[in-house]
Amino acid sequence: MAILGGGVAGCLAAIRLSQLGHKVALVEKAFLERSGCLAAGVNALNAYVGRGKTPEDYVEYALFDAHGIGRRDLLLSMARLLNKQADFLEGLGLGIHRDSEGRRLERGWRNLRVNGENLKPLLAREVLRSPNVEVFERSTGTHILTLDNKVFGLMAIKAGEGLLFFETGAVIVATGGAAGLYKSQNPASIGNGIWYSPFNLGGGLALGIRAGAEMTSLEMRFVALRCKDTMAPTGTLALGAGAQQLNGLGWPYESSYGITTSRRVLAARREIAAGRGPCHLSVKASLAVREELYRAYLNMCPAQTLKLLEERWASLRSSEKIGRGLRKPYAGPGSFDPALAEAAFEEELLGWAEAALAPGGSQCDGIGEGLGQGPGQGQGLGLEALGAESEETIKVEIGASEPYVQGGHTAGGYWVDTQRRTTIGGLWAIGDAAGGAPQKYVTGSMAEGEMAAISVSETLLKGGFGGGGADPTRPAARLAREAACELRTKISREKAKTSLFGARELTEALQNVMDVYAGGVWANYRYNQRELNIAAEKINELIELGEGLTAFDQRGLVGLWEAKDALVVARSLIAHLGARKETRWPGFGEHSDYPECRDDFLCYVNSVFLGDRLETFLRPLVKDEVYEHPGEKIHDPCGVRVIGE
Amino acid sequence: MGAKVFEELCRGCGNCLTVCPGDLVGMATGEGAKTKFARILEPERCWGCGACLKACPYRAIGLGLHPALGGRGLVLTVLGEDDKGRVFLGKSGGDLPKRLRWQVKGEGFFEEIVTEPGRRRGY
Numbered sequence: 001m002a003i004l005g006g007g008v009a010g011c012l013a014a015i016r017l018s019q020l021g022h023k024v025a026l027v028e029k030a031f032l033e034r035s036g037c038l039a040a041g042v043n044a045l046n047a048y049v050g051r052g053k054t055p056e057d058y059v060e061y062a063l064f065d066a067h068g069i070g071r072r073d074l075l076l077s078m079a080r081l082l083n084k085q086a087d088f089l090e091g092l093g094l095g096i097h098r099d100s101e102g103r104r105l106e107r108g109w110r111n112l113r114v115n116g117e118n119l120k121p122l123l124a125r126e127v128l129r130s131p132n133v134e135v136f137e138r139s140t141g142t143h144i145l146t147l148d149n150k151v152f153g154l155m156a157i158k159a160g161e162g163l164l165f166f167e168t169g170a171v172i173v174a175t176g177g178a179a180g181l182y183k184s185q186n187p188a189s190i191g192n193g194i195w196y197s198p199f200n201l202g203g204g205l206a207l208g209i210r211a212g213a214e215m216t217s218l219e220m221r222f223v224a225l226r227c228k229d230t231m232a233p234t235g236t237l238a239l240g241a242g243a244q245q246l247n248g249l250g251w252p253y254e255s256s257y258g259i260t261t262s263r264r265v266l267a268a269r270r271e272i273a274a275g276r277g278p279c280h281l282s283v284k285a286s287l288a289v290r291e292e293l294y295r296a297y298l299n300m301c302p303a304q305t306l307k308l309l310e311e312r313w314a315s316l317r318s319s320e321k322i323g324r325g326l327r328k329p330y331a332g333p334g335s336f337d338p339a340l341a342e343a344a345f346e347e348e349l350l351g352w353a354e355a356a357l358a359p360g361g362s363q364c365d366g367i368g369e370g371l372g373q374g375p376g377q378g379q380g381l382g383l384e385a386l387g388a389e390s391e392e393t394i395k396v397e398i399g400a401s402e403p404y405v406q407g408g409h410t411a412g413g414y415w416v417d418t419q420r421r422t423t424i425g426g427l428w429a430i431g432d433a434a435g436g437a438p439q440k441y442v443t444g445s446m447a448e449g450e451m452a453a454i455s456v457s458e459t460l461l462k463g464g465f466g467g468g469g470a471d472p473t474r475p476a477a478r479l480a481r482e483a484a485c486e487l488r489t490k491i492s493r494e495k496a497k498t499s500l501f502g503a504r505e506l507t508e509a510l511q512n513v514m515d516v517y518a519g520g521v522w523a524n525y526r527y528n529q530r531e532l533n534i535a536a537e538k539i540n541e542l543i544e545l546g547e548g549l550t551a552f553d554q555r556g557l558v559g560l561w562e563a564k565d566a567l568v569v570a571r572s573l574i575a576h577l578g579a580r581k582e583t584r585w586p587g588f589g590e591h592s593d594y595p596e597c598r599d600d601f602l603c604y605v606n607s608v609f610l611g612d613r614l615e616t617f618l619r620p621l622v623k624d625e626v627y628e629h630p631g632e633k634i635h636d637p638c639g640v641r642v643i644g645e
Numbered sequence: 646m647g648a649k650v651f652e653e654l655c656r657g658c659g660n661c662l663t664v665c666p667g668d669l670v671g672m673a674t675g676e677g678a679k680t681k682f683a684r685i686l687e688p689e690r691c692w693g694c695g696a697c698l699k700a701c702p703y704r705a706i707g708l709g710l711h712p713a714l715g716g717r718g719l720v721l722t723v724l725g726e727d728d729k730g731r732v733f734l735g736k737s738g739g740d741l742p743k744r745l746r747w748q749v750k751g752e753g754f755f756e757e758i759v760t761e762p763g764r765r766r767g768y
Binding site: 093137188191193230295305 | 647663664665666667668688689690691692693694695696698708709710711713714715716717719721741745747749751754756758760761762763
């Protein structure tokens with residue numbers, strides 16, 4: 001069987017399937033060691049059931065946070081396996097912080113602090129040690145081949161080698177969500193200015209959409225509240241160092257908006273829109289806390305450590321310009337320059353006096369404690385060398401990211417049953433590619449990998465895939481040949497040379513459309529049906545345009561395929577946005593025609609692509625512990641309607 | 646800007662070629678085809694994850710911030726505990742280093758931070 005995508009979900013599925021004795025091909029578009037969302041690492045496991053809590057508590061929390069739109073069955077089955085994944089990772093060598101009594105240090109009740117720089121390499125190493133797994137690196141999936149709604153193969157382009165065809169009746173999609181549908185807030189030339197992995201471009205979703213798989217909740221886009229510019233997580237500061245969110249006037253504004261993820265994103269956006277920006281996280285941090293912050297960010301988002309140090313460096317240089325006897329720049333920890341210390345001291349006193357007057361800054365009842373507060377930050381360095389405990393105020397500006405489609409934080413992705421089977425026979429979906437289970441994160445994605453592995457194994461032991469199977473029937477062989485031919489004809493040096501556009505232009509055009517007409521940052525996350533209609537029309541034009549394009553070489557073909565995949569995901573997203581005639585998650589997007597949350601939309605918006613048209617429909621909430629796909633024919637060409645019950 | 650290869654320091658060992666989560670690193674040939682060095686093929690797509698920094702034994706790859714993100718010239722490099730910098734190459738399945746030495750350098754600025762991936766801290 002084949003697994004598409006070698007992130008944490010795919011790796012876990014591969015490890016478990018190998019343990020169950022099955023041969024697995026793991027298809028990864030780059031290199032297994034650090035591919036997926038955890039390339040830089042991760043400094044916390046955000047899905048965990050803490051002491052005194054139950055999996056049910058986790059389900060309630062996730063459903064509450066999603067304003068009701070989540071699958072109880074998926075969340076519960078996942079939550080029951082969360083802590084097992086943490087145990088497994090610790091067994092592989094992941095450093096989980098512990099308190100003085102040796103218990104895991106919980107950050108809140110759902111969150112574990114870890115030294116997770118090496119989390120992905122640890123998992124990758126375990127995959128490579130698994131006897132039954134063959135890893136195909138630099139291989140990008142292009143087709144999930146189906147016949148009579150059953151999988152019979154997976155097609156991929158392997159860089160430098162050509163086409164791969166996996167003839168199999170079982171495929172697990174573990175690819176991740178979609179970045180790049182909307183413009184980054186930072187210049188397009190800065191890949192590290194976006195929140196999600198820029199290499200997750202929605203390909204796995206597009207493959208399923210084309211094959212006719214049902215998708216759910218794409219309209220529940222994810223907008224991340226992050227450190228501005230670097231898109232580093234705010235939890236490291238907020239939960240890890242106790243930082244408080246303040247607006248530009250120094251007011252803590254969070255509580256007046258509500259505490260769900262969507263509301264917290266909305267809070268920062270509204271404050272800025274109301275002219276009370278910039279918003280920032282603010283914390284008085286001792287040297288020890290600051291160093292811990294540097295380490296924590298190096299384990300997850302090195303750019304943020306770099307940014308913190310840049311700011312520190314800048315403040316050192318500016319104090320040099322002021323010229324209070326400071327001549328020598330800071331030369332590393334442990335060094336001590338009396339002149340620098342003296343200048344710092346003066347600066348600190350000034351800052352301390354100001355900070356004492358500022359709201360919330362009254363903790364400094366003595367110079368020793370108050371040092372380092374206020375505007376003169378950065379000059380406490382010399383004093384540290386003296387051994388004085390010096391606190392600095394770290395202020396990190398925060399802001400909302402551009403929207404993404406993914407199923408790890410929010411609920412957009414494949415519509416699956418409790419075993420993570422999609423609506424296509426022999427196709428499973430897990431991790432960020434699978435919808436319905438928000439707040440999944442690392443451990444939740446792994447839990448889904450485990451569940452899918454068990455489900456695949458059971459199906460195999462039962463004797464195959466109910467007719468789809470590996471039987472190379474003649475129509476299947478023909479379809480595979482057609483797919484291969486389609487790919488081959490897309491490489492043409494002559495045509496590519498004379499073409500006006502390529503993959504890059506296609507992506508840029510997509511982002512322009514989505515940003516303006518489908519609630520991107522440019523439109524302040526707002527959209528209405530008129531705009532969505534324009535977006536749909538333009539995306540269809542671009543899809544048509546993409547069909548005529550060819551690539552210069554194989555690498556170009558992968559890029560072209562990714563651009564075309566993104567368009568397919570965008571088309572579905574637009575339909576979903578329009579079908580949910582309400583505003584349920586205002587932080588993630590606002591439907592201007594329906595600015596309120598409506599009880600009659602306490603249901604899922606799902607969609608199926610039927611070859612020539614996209615059908616959207618509503619499904620009632622799943623409240624049971626187990627959900628099976630209904631056997632009935634679900635595609636009814638009458639637009640939005642409720643199916644089931 | 647993300648990751649940058651300092652060509653004069655690069656010795657063309659190729660460790661960084663098989664770690665990028667975006668498959669963005671390739672090998673380039675210098676003048677007269679005598680020297681080989683790594684090159685970020687599509688620098689605008691670099692996520693800044695630091696995978697290539699950790700794979701470089703010669704501290705020849707650095708991570709800097711674009712000025713639009715607040716970068717003013719500091720460069721982050723990494724050296725593994727064993728002074729080989731090489732953290733883990735997928736094919737080997739070998740041991741991971743016990744700590745990483747990160748260095749941030751700029752004109753008149755130097756900071757070294759050590760992280761220990763496997764360390765379990767007590768509080």
